[in-house]
Amino acid sequence: MDFSYSPEEENFRQHVRSWLETNAPSDMRTGQDEDLTPDARWERQKAWHKKLYDGGWIGIWWPKEYGGRGASIIEQTIFYDELGRLGLPNGVNMSGVNLLGPTLIHLGTEEQKQRFLPKILPADEIWCQGYSEPGSGSDLASLQTRAVEDGDHFVVNGQKVWTSWAQHSDWIFLLVRTDPNAPKHQGISYILVDMRMPGITVRPLVQINGDAEFNEVFFEDVRVPKKNLVGDLNRGWMVAVTTLMFERVATGSFYRFEKTLTQLYDLARRTELNGKPAVEDTSVRQQLAQFAIEAEAIKYNDLRRLTRQLKGMPPGPEGSFSKINTTELNLRMCNFAMELLGPYAILEKGEPLAIDHARWSHRMLSARAGTIAAGTNEIQRGIAGERVLGLPKGR
Secondary structure, eight states, X not given: OOOOOOHHHHHHHHHHHHHHHHHSOHHHHHTGGGGSXXXXXXXXXXXXXXXXXXXXXXXXXXXXXXXXXXXXXXXXXXXXXXXXXXXXOOOSOHIIIIIIHHHHHHHSOHXXXXXXXXXXXXXXXXXXXXXXXXXXXXXXXXXXXXEEEETTEEEEEEEEOSOTTGGGOSEEEEEEESOTTSOTTSSEEEEEEETTSTTEEEEEEOOTTSOOOEEEEEEEEEEEEGGXXXXXXXXXXXXXXXXXXXXXXXXXXXXXXXXXXXXXXHHHHHSEETTEEGGGSHHHHHHHHHHHHHHHHHHHHHHHXXXXXXXXXXXXTHHHHHHHHHHHHHHHHHHHHHHHHGGGGGOOTTOTTOGGGGHHHHHHHHHHHHTTTTSOHHHHHHHHHHHTSOOOOOO
16 A cells, blocks of 8 residues: 655645644634633634635535535545644534535535525535434434425424534424335435424533533424425435435544644643653553554554545445544543543633643543444444454344
């Protein structure tokens, strides 16, 4: 495998690096933005999204005719690699940019493209994803939210849950059951719903870290124009699968641990163990080295996945391996920070003795969610077992 980039690709990397280092807010680069309230952090990231958009970096893999750069897979990888190197977020409308927008480009009507696409990249309209329901998360096809035809409209009733950023969203792309008598993977439709319509109630779910990123969304006799149906009636499962394929493309870049590792090393230098800086303890140094080794292994696994993409091959099990390894390494690193902090780990934001403004405890409380979101790690292990080891499917 050749790990080198062409001169043109290296020039592109230097261009990306220079722009990010010049334009990235200093508080995002240092982690100080984590000290903001959730609402203030959202507004901070929305402003960063606008700056990325003005620089031409939002949706760089979108076709040029729809506002993107038409970036190659390598260019996408380089951009997200540099973004991750600095620990910077993508923006605030990724459900629109990475999921809905490309789906509409391929499957939407011309009217839908003209109406919705121009407002997605600049985040003039924020989108959220209405998939999971109570009892229908991992088994999404068992969803029960109903849409009944009534003239030129659908009337929607039901509930969605774990809907990220619904409280800030203008629109939601929604999976609904339009034929209750069809097999569960059939009879599902994919519709676009204005979140400001009468009958929609959003209830934020406060997480253990104090944030409210997730929400419950209730639909009571919500009338949705039939022109907002994407794809064919009762064939929404195929549209949803298309959306998920774009999610894999958009998230197929490297997860960078350099910033977290550097901060963890610094924490080990500033905390004590047995009367000495923790970093001087052999077991601490070994654990830090182990984290660095695993981060490097994840990088090379992602290079294998990149190679498949460059060869035009379908996504393989490497994505499941990467998802498991990145989320669990992140969780173990955060838990190790708690061990280094010792009794200081229990201090909350605002406490005068809290180290690093209690950012590590917030990260630790947030880290478990990563092992659940985007397909639980248990499901990912099932995929790896079936597709790599040839194990029988679980019942």
